[in-house]
Amino acid sequence: MGPVEIESFRALLTDQGRALLAELREFTPAEELALATRLRREYPAELVRAAFEQARLRQRAREKFGADADAMFFTPDGVEQATRRSVADWRARRFAGLGVKRLADLCCGIGGDAIALARSGVSVLAVDRSPLTCAVAEANAAALGLSELIEVRCADVTEVDVAGFDAVFTDPARRTSRGRVFDPEAYSPPLSWAIEAARRTPYGALKVAPGIPHELVPEGAEAEWVSDHGEVKEAVIWFGTGAGAERPHRATLLPGDRTLAGGRLPDPPAGEVGRYLYEPDGAVIRAHMVAEVAEQVDGRLVDPMIAYVTADRLLPTPFAHAYELTDVLPYNVKKLKALLRERAVGTVVIKKRGMAITPEELRRQLKPSGPNSVTVILSRTEHGPLMMLGQPA
Incomplete structure (x- = not known):
């Protein structure tokens, strides 16, 4: 700039x-x-x-920062790429809980994470190479009364000495002028450099795309997937937490700071659909921890390759939405349309996994009408596609 x-x-x-x-x-x-x-x-x-x-x-x-947005300053890329406040606050609480007092925030952007860290009592060196972005981050620290805890430095993050810091947090750029970057080595800075930087201090965290292949998570690190109101927002690779060996994966659901740690259980078997169906949160699915949810509810999979869990009794878990089923039938649009007409259903929530049809296309075919509502869950299974009707339990 x-x-x-x-x-x-x-x-x-x-x-x-x-x-x-x-x-x-x-x-x-x-x-x-x-x-x-x-x-x-x-x-x-x-x-x-x-x-x-x-x-x-x-x-x-405002969607990301709430009331703070009206006092803050932004760039177009800063709004798009900044961590939303709820997620930044969660990460800051984790760092503070680890005893971190001084942290280097590399690729700080407009300062969303630095603000959350400072509010948790952490002293932050916020680094970015864009002079305009640094000016915005500095203005945000001042606007929110956090200048004493946030030092903004305009520099190439690869040249910053992090000696003496308790932790490093790196949020590499995952977009270019041509769009989103999917190869982690094409991040700026590359994933390999960010991993090395995270290991230079007692604790480290590295923000990556939620779709990162699990095999790219370094040995001994802990990978965390975070969702907010049911929508997966990001993944973070943590270093120094001591959790990587026994519990390498973590799924965190916000709000509420609900965390499921594990990632070592084998996949449960598939079996007959029972009275209840559980839909694991997206963060749980990304973390490959559907087996942990199945264990919690004494359940089994609907299909070996599908992330739906079924069980014969209701055992509530914060990590999945439960539905009580009234009908489990082979998938047939005519039959489904007749059932909805017979039950005067006008509001249909459609969920599906492993099937090519889109909910919008199916809803047009069904033409629902009436005062009642139902959830329709479609799933591929080893015995053919199923349609399951029910209500949130």
Whole structure:
């Protein structure tokens, strides 16, 4: 980023820039043209342009940062790539619980993780190579009253000396101008370098894509998959926790800090569908810990290759959604349509695994109508595709 972009951003930090941002806090796209015309009579045109862009970014960022977004500053890439607050807070609590006091946050971006760490009492060196990103991270630390705990340094992370720090956290860039990067060695910096950096301090953590192949997790490390409200958000490889040998995998569900550790159990057998069906959380599935859930509920798989667990009794677990089944039948659209019509079902929640049909396409075929609701779960099995009807248990 050149000096023009940084100068434009710094103008937003002035009294005039902050006043303009305050006026734009709740603007809507329908108001933009008239509002921009009026504001250009009172403020410099370039400042108005920068303020509108920042106001739009703040509105987008509310999903990740909540009320903090209205005080923070962002770049377009920063909003897209920043860790959401709930996940950053969880990771910060883990670091603090390990006794970490000083941490080097490499590839810090706009400072989402650094903010969470500082709020947990950890002193952070936040490093990024982009001057504009560093200016934004510095402004965010100041805006949230955390400047004393966050030092922002503009540098190449591969040249930062982490001696004396308790921990390193690295969040490599996984996107380029051409889109998402799937090869971990094409991350910036590469996965191999980030693993080495994580091992230079007593503790380390490395953020990776949730789809990382398990064989790329280093020996002795712990891999954690994190979901928020049922949606998998990220994976982290941890070093120094001592958990890697016996419990190499961890699935964490937010909110609630529910954590399942394990990853050594063999897959349970497949068997007949019982009265209850359990749908493991996405983080559990990514961590290959469906067997741990099956053990919790005394269950079996619907199919050896499908992540649905079935059982004959209800044993609640926070790591899976349970459904009480009323019907288990061979998959047949005509039969399903007739059942829904007979039961006056107008609201259908469709879930499926191992079958090519899309829920939207099936819903169009079913044409549901009526006051009642049902969950329809479709699954491939060794004996052919099944449709299972039921309700959340």
